[in-house]
Amino acid sequence: MLSSSCPGWVCYAEKTHGNFILPHISVTKSPQQVMGSLVKYHLAEIMGLSPEQVYHVTVMPCYDKKLEASREDFYNQQKQTRDVDCVITAIELEQMLSKDGLVLNEIDEGEIKQPFGFYNEEIGSQLWGHSGSGSGGYADFIFRYAAKNLFDEDNVTVDFKNLRNPDFQEAELKRNDQVLLKFAIINGFRNIQNIVQKLKRGKCVYDYVEIMACPCGCLNGGAQVRPDENVQPRQLATTLENVYRQLPLSQPEENKVVQNLYKSWLGGEHTDKVSAYFNTQYHEIEKMNTALAIKW
Numbered sequence: 001m002l003s004s005s006c007p008g009w010v011c012y013a014e015k016t017h018g019n020f021i022l023p024h025i026s027v028t029k030s031p032q033q034v035m036g037s038l039v040k041y042h043l044a045e046i047m048g049l050s051p052e053q054v055y056h057v058t059v060m061p062c063y064d065k066k067l068e069a070s071r072e073d074f075y076n077q078q079k080q081t082r083d084v085d086c087v088i089t090a091i092e093l094e095q096m097l098s099k100d101g102l103v104l105n106e107i108d109e110g111e112i113k114q115p116f117g118f119y120n121e122e123i124g125s126q127l128w129g130h131s132g133s134g135s136g137g138y139a140d141f142i143f144r145y146a147a148k149n150l151f152d153e154d155n156v157t158v159d160f161k162n163l164r165n166p167d168f169q170e171a172e173l174k175r176n177d178q179v180l181l182k183f184a185i186i187n188g189f190r191n192i193q194n195i196v197q198k199l200k201r202g203k204c205v206y207d208y209v210e211i212m213a214c215p216c217g218c219l220n221g222g223a224q225v226r227p228d229e230n231v232q233p234r235q236l237a238t239t240l241e242n243v244y245r246q247l248p249l250s251q252p253e254e255n256k257v258v259q260n261l262y263k264s265w266l267g268g269e270h271t272d273k274v275s276a277y278f279n280t281q282y283h284e285i286e287k288m289n290t291a292l293a294i295k296w
Contacts, residue, residue, distance in 0.1 A: 001208045003138050005030040007068035008213030009192065010282065017196060018284035024199065027279045031136065032058050032065055033074055036083025037277040042265055043115055052081040061090045061221030073280050089223030117257045129247035134240065135217035139183045139210035141252055147173050151180050160185055167191050167215055170206070183208045188215040
């Protein structure tokens, strides 16, 4: 299985490799679009509003998130509304603040709203983080979940090790020298092309691959705030990751908000409602004959 959260990777797969690769990509929506469903169809309901009465804005370190939000799959024809109405990138946010003469760390902090409830009382209205990569930690979480539910291995240590370069990592779960799980994290198109070729030759040995189009992953997204002079993007990504690691650590499977959403709104973990709001589909895009006929 290949991850589906990076729109740059999904767009590349649809346009370049089509139906050969698409069946391997997870049908789970990206976090941006999952939140789009929650905001437009759950939060709106709580507020007594119709989906088209809510204007949903996200802030992302990625220009391709704008393309993702504009996909027809995420447009409700009946309600004439998108799940995500506007995507503002980190660079654009910085430019807006600069235009108004504002410095972010000089602005008084406001309370973080929790419209769906609190993760737990200890964390309250703080931000919290997760284990794994700075791109969402998908491989880390799925590795631990699979180890526990498929092989009854609890509290496993997920140790991703660099292979060819820091943007190609893998981790294994072994028992008596037998490999039970083999996962990879791959960032950047050079590494993506390598894994695609392995798939085509039937030599891909991984059960799950977390794929991000940008080198260093989302912390180095194409629309991420640019580093200061004499600071390399990889250095900034490392700094951001270190800061992120200082946040309180959450365990998604223990999140009371998520548990309550499945119980009260979705009616369970494997219902038609879950599929409708949290799953998507992909489309092979025919190759255009001219450079001007680009279809996103």
